[in-house]
Amino acid sequence: MGASKSESFSVEQNEMATLFKALSHPARIAIVDYLLTVDSCICGDIVNELPLAQPTISQHLKELKNANIIKGTIEGTAICYCINPDTIDKIENHFGMIRHKLKNKCC
Amino acid sequence: MGASKSESFSVEQNEMATLFKALSHPARIAIVDYLLTVDSCICGDIVNELPLAQPTISQHLKELKNANIIKGTIEGTAICYCINPDTIDKIENHFGMIRHKLKNKCC
DNA sequence: TTATTATATTGCAATATTACGATAAACAAA
DNA sequence: TTTGTTTATCGTAATATTGCAATATAATAA
DSSP: OOSOOGGGSOHHHHHHHHHHHHTOSHHHHHHHHHHHHSSSOEESOHHHHSSSOHHHHHHHHHHHHHTTSEEEEEETTEEEEEEOHHHHHHHHHHHHHHHHHHTTSOO | OOSOOGGGSOHHHHHHHHHHHHTOSHHHHHHHHHHHHSSSOEESOHHHHSSSOHHHHHHHHHHHHHTTSEEEEEETTEEEEEEOHHHHHHHHHHHHHHHHHHTTSOO
16 A cells, blocks of 8 residues: 555544654754754745755745644745744643653553 | 655754654554553554554554664563653653753744 | 464555756845 | 746655565464
């Protein structure tokens, strides 16, 4: 096959998998890292920071946007990107739940 | 292409991407969820819990093991699986770092 | 020994992802 | 208008992932 049987799993399981998939590529981790290295949102210049061609980065940015991990707003000629803290919260909460459930377990 | 240019990114960026990739499929999220629903480690019966064939689940378990998200120890005929709390820590720390850096930002 | 049970591996088809050149679209500046 | 700058999309080749039937392996039970 190749297609994942997403209809067999819960909405939340699919949601979390989608979030993690968006973070499952080193280029996208690097984009998030870069967005965190500066004190403000980044307008432009992401392309110059990574060793990938502009269409490739545009594609990775699109995936991060689709997963709501970053937000992009048009700022004149450039587009201003920043991390979406709500999505970070969502992921942190997921691991908080895991941590909580692990407390009652043998390992 | 299709192959990710992992050599262009840092070891830590690749490590985090590998962890997230292991969690990027709803079946693997469901396996982690299931391992958390019981008070002890699970020996056997994972196959009966998910709507996938045994070889498929075995493959997903292997990926979770390779990423150190779960540990498996042989327990007689069956294999006993449980979450690896060290890896959960690692991911939580990553988001702790993100959260910390976000504090100084505009969004 | 021969089942039986549980898990892993192999092989392969269907599908998805990654990367980038070429090109398009949007917009500001000249 | 034309030119330059920035980002997005298209098209496509290379590679990776997903799922499962068939089979193999490993350990226990009879």
